[in-house]
Amino acid sequence: MTPRSLCHATSLYRMAGGRDLTSYLVPTDFDSDTDVRLDTVACRLVSGSLRSDRPKWAEHVTSLTGEPADLPGVHPFAVLLVPLDSWTYALTWGAGHLLLEDELVEQGFGLLFGIRRLNEERLGLVASAALDATARTTQTSYPGGSDLSGFRLEPYGELVTRMAGSADLSGLTYGKPYRIKVGDALWAPFARDPKALLDDLRAVGAVVDQPDEHSALRFVAQVRKLAPYDPALPELNQRLGEALGGDERHGPLGLAWPSEMVHEAEQATEFTLRTPVDTVVVDGPIELVDLTDHFAGIPSGDRMDVLRRARVTASADDAERSSTAVKWIAFETTVGHTRFCFLQGKWFKIGENYVDQIHEQVARLLTRRANLRFPTWVPTRQPDDEHQFCRQVAGQPGYLCLDKDFASTPLHPRFELCDVLGPDNELVHVKWLGRAQAASHLFIQAQVSADALRDEPEAMLQLVGKIRDLDPERVLAAPPDTVVLAAAGRAWRVDSLFTLSQIALLRLDRTLRGQRMTLKFADVPYVPKRKSRERAA
Structure with a gap:
């Protein structure tokens, strides 16, 4: 010794x-x-x-x-x-x-x-x-x-x-x-x-x-x-710079929301991208093409520097909030046998074997399909676009719209129990998946609802009350046991989800199974969104 x-x-x-x-x-x-x-x-x-x-x-x-x-x-x-x-x-x-x-x-x-x-x-x-x-x-x-x-x-x-x-x-x-x-x-x-x-x-x-x-x-x-000095960074930043101009050779680029601006981004009616080169004003929801069209006019080697110096401002009514533009970008690429992900302005390294395991499990998970009917989602580019679509869904027999009908409990002061309640009391959460992080926000919404219904009696009482207000003859005899994620903008496929979104999805499924709930998926028929923006001096 x-x-x-x-x-x-x-x-x-x-x-x-x-x-x-x-x-x-x-x-x-x-x-x-x-x-x-x-x-x-x-x-x-x-x-x-x-x-x-x-x-x-x-x-x-x-x-x-x-x-x-x-x-x-x-x-x-x-x-x-x-x-x-x-x-x-x-x-x-x-x-x-x-x-x-x-x-x-x-x-x-x-x-x-x-x-x-x-x-x-x-x-x-x-x-x-x-x-x-x-x-x-x-x-x-x-x-x-x-x-x-x-x-x-x-x-x-x-x-x-x-x-x-x-x-x-x-x-x-x-x-x-x-x-x-x-x-x-x-x-x-x-x-x-x-x-x-x-x-x-x-x-x-x-x-x-x-x-x-x-x-x-x-x-x-x-x-x-990744550490700031990691030897892989020069190549990774070069690939991201090329992707910012619309080059898809190295992997998918997506539009994300900064974690500190989720609420403001959801409510915003106008977005402004200010860079050292120019200012772009987007009337309505911001789309990835609004950024890539702008960066396509900047030399590839300068794009990362411009991105880190630029800011995105989300404006709603008289309020606005901004953050650095680098936090609005998500990107994935593979170098050798290693997957690299760019999120919230940081690079992460994920082992390729780990990625393969994730993809295999997500592929099996996505085979669980919900037997639900949805009308075609025709985007309006208005802030209440999702709400109007949920009301359309609820126009069908057996469906109820609970979107924007917020519940409140001690642990969850303001949340949505679901966007739509299905004919068999499925908790349906609806989202247009045009942004990389829209999927993660959808998963979080489903998670919060399930947690509240499991842990807080007030949540179940409020769900029963909301159903009674919408349909006095409908009785919820037992807690819902099925959660449905309904998506438009892209189909539920492994290759349409970022790796980090797939990680969040597996986490959600694991948690719901622990709560004796089944996670299912639905593809919503839709008309693709059209770009609408104007450039300001």
Whole structure:
């Protein structure tokens, strides 16, 4: 057994090697900046204190009490940069992590170690984010540890960002199980002895390079966000730039809605695209062609720069809200055997085997067809287009329109139970799938409704009341057991859905099955939308 005093827990980061050691740190003043040696390896140690004369909240304290609150702060730090083999490792103490150049830090390095060494039956913390329009983030902790089932992780589209728990540290100086923390960094005990530390770093690298097929946590690495310095980015951005001009060779391009603007985008009657080159005003719902027609006139190599500097404004009545245009684009492409997805302004990497598994399962799921009838959807380009169509559907015997007839419960203050209720009390959610993220919004609407009906008695009572108001002779004897997603604009096919939308769909189906509900699909006959826009100076 190695005595605890021979090791000390700290944070370890990894970055691509081959650079001058000064490039790994943000420019700042160091109290000490020294070249040091660990055994035969030339390293760099910087240390000092980050100082602040007055915290931002001090003025609030003074305004409330009249008492001065000049409270200078000092945050000590140290960073040891160790070039080893093809990598540069950074050990940080105190506020040292703030000194590292974010763009050079390997994303998920600690997670790669954790996948291979964490005990999946004694996890203490898992933090994750959903890859869908909600951008939901979750952190679950078990002080005494839990197996994977306790964290309710989704098998699809769950971007795990941090984990903690008991881990096997055999091969390192510490050698015994220890509660580590992993994310971009690995927080674990490392040797105090210089030569032993180098052995520890090599051992960590060897663990990360091991196959992960025997790990119950391997799904964590299936979807990863690309680091800003990832070598694949130049080619990916070039492909996206070409797609922005209408080139479809490299993969599908779609129009998405920023997660923070879903409500405004749905209600908007006018959209404005402002770029350094021009301004485009779209009267009515914005379509992908409104952007691609504009970017086609910009040189391909300049399009990504223009996209990142442009903004899209959604206007409704007297209110408007804008966001950077890059968040309005979704794109997918395959390089080698890896699928890359662009969403909400970020690139994600998805293993090709994982993508194949998703496509196979979605293909089977889409065979579940609802036996429902729909009139042809003729788009009007008006804000209430969907509502008018739902009223048409409800003109048929046995159908009821509940679109825009909002329900309210303590957990869900404003939501739609469904757009249309079918003849056998199917909860039918209707959407025109002209945008990449329209499908994800449809899935979220169905999910919220099902959750409310399962968890909140008020939701069921309101559904019964709404049915009685529309048809006094109709009685809902039992909770609905079928959810139907009805789509126009494109058919329900695997090749018509973005991979991230398919991930969200599988997540929805899994949840509904857990609630004893069946998910089905319907293709709505439709007339294609026509482009209508005007260009303003």
